[in-house]
Amino acid sequence: MLNIAVNFKREINIMEVKRLKTKGETMIERTEDQFWAYEIDENNSKEDLVLLDNVQFIYELSLAELELKALDVNFEVTNGLREFKILNKSNEQKKLIKRKGAYYKTVDGQLTDYFKIIQKNRTRSVNQYLTHWIYPYKGKFHPQMIRALLNIIGLNEGDTVLDPFSGSGTTALEAQLLGINFIGIDISPLCVIQGKVKTESIYFIDEIKKLKKEIFQNYSSNLFQTDENYYDILNNLSEDERIKNFYRLARLLAVSDNSRRKRDFFNSFIKNIDLMISSVEDFIRVKDELNLTLGNVKIEVGDSRNIKLSDNSVDGIITSPPYSIALDYVENDIHSLKDLGFDVLKMRDDFIGVRGNGRSKIELYNEDMKKSYKEMHRVLKKDKYAVIVIGNATYQGQEVKTVEFTIDIMENLGFKLEKNINKIIFGLYNVMKKENILIFKKVK
Numbered sequence: 229m230l231n232i233a234v235n236f237k238r239e240i241n242i243m244e245v246k247r248l249k250t251k252g253e254t255m256i257e258r259t260e261d262q263f264w265a266y267e268i269d270e271n272n273s274k275e276d277l278v279l280l281d282n283v284q285f286i287y288e289l290s291l292a293e294l295e296l297k298a299l300d301v302n303f304e305v306t307n308g309l310r311e312f313k314i315l316n317k318s319n320e321q322k323k324l325i326k327r328k329g330a331y332y333k334t335v336d337g338q339l340t341d342y343f344k345i346i347q348k349n350r351t352r353s354v355n356q357y358l359t360h361w362i363y364p365y366k367g368k369f370h371p372q373m374i375r376a377l378l379n380i381i382g383l384n385e386g387d388t389v390l391d392p393f394s395g396s397g398t399t400a401l402e403a404q405l406l407g408i409n410f411i412g413i414d415i416s417p418l419c420v421i422q423g424k425v426k427t428e429s430i431y432f433i434d435e436i437k438k439l440k441k442e443i444f445q446n447y448s449s450n451l452f453q454t455d456e457n458y459y460d461i462l463n464n465l466s467e468d469e470r471i472k473n474f475y476r477l478a479r480l481l482a483v484s485d486n487s488r489r490k491r492d493f494f495n496s497f498i499k500n501i502d503l504m505i506s507s508v509e510d511f512i513r514v515k516d517e518l519n520l521t522l523g524n525v526k527i528e529v530g531d532s533r534n535i536k537l538s539d540n541s542v543d544g545i546i547t548s549p550p551y552s553i554a555l556d557y558v559e560n561d562i563h564s565l566k567d568l569g570f571d572v573l574k575m576r577d578d579f580i581g582v583r584g585n586g587r588s589k590i591e592l593y594n595e596d597m598k599k600s601y602k603e604m605h606r607v608l609k610k611d612k613y614a615v616i617v618i619g620n621a622t623y624q625g626q627e628v629k630t631v632e633f634t635i636d637i638m639e640n641l642g643f644k645l646e647k648n649i650n651k652i653i654f655g656l657y658n659v660m661k662k663e664n665i666l667i668f669k670k671v672k
């Protein structure tokens with residue numbers, strides 16, 4: 229047990245975590261191209277279960293508990309609050325938590341798989357490990373929460389989960405890591421590219437690296453000149469859509485960096501390609517180290533109001549629809565969508581929460597979401613769960629009760645609300661983010 233920790237420590241070449249003792253703060257330092265939020269020492273607590281250091285909110289504790297319940301583990305919280313005692317000790321259950329759990333650092337002093345996965349992080353953000361960070365999509369799920377929810381709704385290797393608003397592909401990657409098959413649709417082609425690149429690139433990293441050499445050897449000087457079309461160059465260099473998607477997204481990252489942060493386009497492009505490749509290689513490494521069986525991933529452009537799946541065909545749904553009219557998803561990614569050559573004006577008509585003007589926007593949202601929830605009900609198997617993460621929006625200073633609306637519609641369709649978890653987060657500068665995690669069971 230100790231050996232595993234020591235070996236892992238040696239292997240990743242652990243660095244010093246500098247402590248500012250006077251303030252009681254610990255800096256998260258970068259070494260070997262990675263950021264480390266945690267110490268891995270040989271004195272891991274021998275308590276049965278220890279929570280990860282980043283678990284801080286009440287909703288996370290609640291999910292951590294639900295996760296244990298779903299894995300049939302009886303437990304008791306110890307005085308330290310971050311350590312749990314397992315009451316029904318069986319090796320089988322401990323193995324399960326170590327392999328699948330989302331909120332635990334150690335089980336019997338042994339590091340969990342999730343702990344090892346999140347060490348492979350090229351960013352400063354603790355939840356943007358592996359390929360999650362690629363592209364700064366607004367409104368991404370917290371991946372740790374998704375891993376927990378996949379466990380909570382009882383999904384196992386070989387099951388299929390659907391996200392009909394798959395966005396940047398958070399559920400896709402987390403399902404894949406747990407060996408759960410994933411089907412995702414999103415109306416935005418930009419989102420579909422993100423999800424695909426994050427989950428598919430591990431299967432052809434050699435070709436990706438080969439193309440990088442070719443691009444830089446032959447085209448670097450004129451790659452971004454106006455008379456040279458980058459996408460035409462890509463089409464000439466490769467026929468494989470998966471590889472082209474990787475290089476499309478690398479360019480779009482630079483487009484986004486340039487439009488949002490005024491970063492130099494070409495420098496940003498080069499830096500991002502290297503980081504993207506390193507992240508994909510991290511993914512391959514951790515998959516091999518932990519002997520993970522990955523789930524299959526299928527992501528397509530599609531409309532959640534008309535899902536192309538048969539009735540009663542999926543084992544679970546985890547999703548987060550637009551929060552009423554809170555965010556204009558077309559406007560938010562306008563630079564990238566235009567760069568890809570899309571007619572953004574035409575596109576708006578299919579985006580839920582964006583259609584229409586003024587008050588009619590909310591009515592159209594409600595109408596569209598009724599259709600989407602009906603579709604979710606149709607494709608989900610009976611007695612299985614649909615998790616909807618959603619918050620209220622504000623329109624002209626007034627709260628739009630999207631959460632209540634959602635519960636109402638879902639219950640009318642034949643879902644039963646099993647849990648309604650408040651997810652309140654206070655951020656910097658007095659910003660409060662309030663959402664609900666709604667767990668429904670299809671009972672009718």
Ligand SMILES: C[S@@+](CC[C@H](N)C(=O)[O-])C[C@H]1O[C@@H](n2cnc3c(N)ncnc32)[C@H](O)[C@@H]1O
Binds near residue numbers: 394
């Ligand atoms: C809250 S975001 C999802 C974010 C996602 N959970 C993540 O982790 O990145 C909502 C998504 O709904 C998508 N969307 C809007 N209208 C849609 C429609 N008619 N069909 C499918 N997706 C749609 C948007 O493009 C957006 O990506």
